[in-house]
Amino acid sequence: MSVTFVCPDAPRKEVPCEWCERYRAESPELLVDGKCDRYCRGVEQVSDAPEINLSNASAGDILDLLELGNPAEPWGELAVEDIPGILQRIMRVLARSESRKHLLAEGSVSQEPRVGINEDGLPAIELGPKVIYGGVADEQIVRRVTSLRTLLVWAAEHNLTVSWG
Numbered sequence: 001m002s003v004t005f006v007c008p009d010a011p012r013k014e015v016p017c018e019w020c021e022r023y024r025a026e027s028p029e030l031l032v033d034g035k036c037d038r039y040c041r042g043v044e045q046v047s048d049a050p051e052i053n054l055s056n057a058s059a060g061d062i063l064d065l066l067e068l069g070n071p072a073e074p075w076g077e078l079a080v081e082d083i084p085g086i087l088q089r090i091m092r093v094l095a096r097s098e099s100r101k102h103l104l105a106e107g108s109v110s111q112e113p114r115v116g117i118n119e120d121g122l123p124a125i126e127l128g129p130k131v132i133y134g135g136v137a138d139e140q141i142v143r144r145v146t147s148l149r150t151l152l153v154w155a156a157e158h159n160l161t162v163s164w165g
């Protein structure tokens with residue numbers, strides 16, 4: 001299961017079907033009337049909007065971190081006028097992560113054991129240098145939040161709603 005963040009109303013353009021092209025190049029005997037299957041029109045609609053695909057757990061972590069909807073129900077919508085507020089939260093998350101970077105530096109293993117949360121959501125003793133939010137290493141959070149920022153900025157510039165599910 002995964003959650004995709006998209007701009008559902010982003011303008012789309014027609015491009016050649018990727019599967020048709022691949023079959024034509026690699027296994028032309030599989031083509032049906034020159035198409036990848038008999039229902040394919042030979043073209044598909046794509047948008048220039050960035051899309052982000054996360055596992056349900058990762059999406060839940062991000063939604064929780066940004067106080068965006070209910071992490072246990074990872075589907076929702078963000079209106080254009082609400083994007084700036086979420087971008088501010090993202091900036092805070094990134095700033096906080098930057099200020100903790102030294103904790104992630106190689107060799108800076110903390111001596112103090114502390115209780116974190118492992119990938120299964122269970123408490124686990126952490127001895128390493130990683131800062132943990134809800135079981136996810138800081139650097140992954142930064143990468144995902146940065147991708148989401150790219151999408152939100154794009155959506156705001158194009159005056160479009162963002163949805164996920």
Ligand SMILES: [Zn+2]
Pocket residue numbers: 017018019020021035036037040041042043
């Ligand atoms: Zn096709």
